[in-house]
Amino acid sequence: MKETLDPAPLIARLDQLRDVPARDPQAAATGRAAFLREARALQEAVSSAPTVRLKRGFGRSGARGFSGNGWSSAPGHALVFAVAVFVLLFGGAVATAHAAQDSLPGNPLYPVKTGLERAQLALSRDQAHNAELHLMFAEKRLGELAGLVEDRRFDQLTGVTEAFEAHLQSAVQDLGSIAETEPDEAKRLASAVTDSMTRFVDILNGLTPAIPPESQDALVGALESSRQQVELELVGLVKVIDPGVWAIVRTDDGETLQVRITSDTEIEDGLALDDLVKVKVIAAADGSLLGLEIERVDESAPDGDASEATQKLDDVEEMNEGEQSSPTEDDNGEDEDEDKIETEDENDGAGVADDEGHSQDEHEYEHEQDHDGEY
């Protein structure tokens, strides 16, 4: 019962649209010049793009990007995770894993990349390593942000910035846990975290002008996270009180730490030399410590910090050197990591732009095509 269709009259009607206004030669010349200018700028940026800068420090990706179009749906998370673990353990698809390292959200290999990351976290040997991994993955997300900005895929920034923030938060949380058991390691890591954050702020600030105002909100959270400072707490004896700096001998290991004092540092009244104190500090990128709060530890408390701390200090002094604090055995936190990285995988699904910048959902197409099915 199909209606026969004579296309000739329709094609004749369509001919009415054949003529269009002549292109403004000035606009055409401007467009051509802009295109070539952008090509030159991109070529010059090849060796100095943000993604390249990010490869120093914790970043270690060196693979070429993969940007073909293929799968439209992300495989199940569990499967990706299992494949990632397999690859990690047995090195089977090394090339694939390597190629995945530079993939961006929306790329078929992106789930492999994030799956590998989850596998690395699951196999992490301790919390210090966990924190380093989170920091490294935050840096990767930052590289992806730069890639998305470069590709003008601004609608995808939010998912990546959320993942970036989650990694930073996790790194800082791990750092907090380590501080209790491994103060030296925590100090080293704190320095690394603050160093990274300082660079992150620079990079995010550098990206912002290239983003349209309506998409800049996506970066605000990332910038705030990067600006957060790493707070640590230490307990020790006051050995030097100078206007700009106090020296504290830490009870854990007997190390003398210089704590910078500013007008913002809150210092409990009446503190004197040899008092046992708890100090809240910010670890700066250069390793220096900025004092936030200094308060006396109540030495009369039977089971409080004081008795424990002074005992530790006595031990340290007696043994001169060599006694180490016990290593952490904590290897949990996996569930928390799963939740945080989940946000990245959610970003792989609908609404992602492909290589031609198309963000249309395939289902939408199907639906529209069904609309006129009577012919």
Added chain:
Amino acid sequence: MTDKLDDLALLEGARRHEEDALAEIYLRYSPGLYRYAVRLLGEPALAEDCVAETFSRFLHAIRRGGGPGRFLKAYLYRTAHNWIVDHFRRSASIPIPLDLAGPGEGQPGEIVKARIEREQVRTSLLELTPDQRQVIVLKYLEGFTNEEVAATLRMSVGAVKSMQHRALAALKRLMQEKEAPE
């Protein structure tokens, strides 16, 4: 065939960041892309934006090692098409267009009638699904072969023919609705 070979050579040059190759690609395809965009968007300035964004995406894609494999022309039209689809989605309504060039001679009454008819065709075209619209425009206005349309839409030639038939049928229905007396 020659064009295709040339396109491949141009693509290779573009991937090596050769300015001559990039300039030639722009020269070869930007006029057609502009016509294509202005027909669908109705605004020359918007069409220029579309062309600029299409070539920019192309640059960024090849820089990352992506971009067209063999079909440069199809890739560029597909990219422009996607930009236009996204533009319509963002603006939430089909723009009422401008006075495109067309018959400008004759009696004033005839000119007005021709313009009204032209707008009926254009607004009907804009009401098609994106793929249907692209098949019609590429095939009947840009003069693409079925093979070129297939490469642009990433479909088989058979699927293109089938969609072409459905698109013409839908277009006919839409135009009849517009012409029907209230």
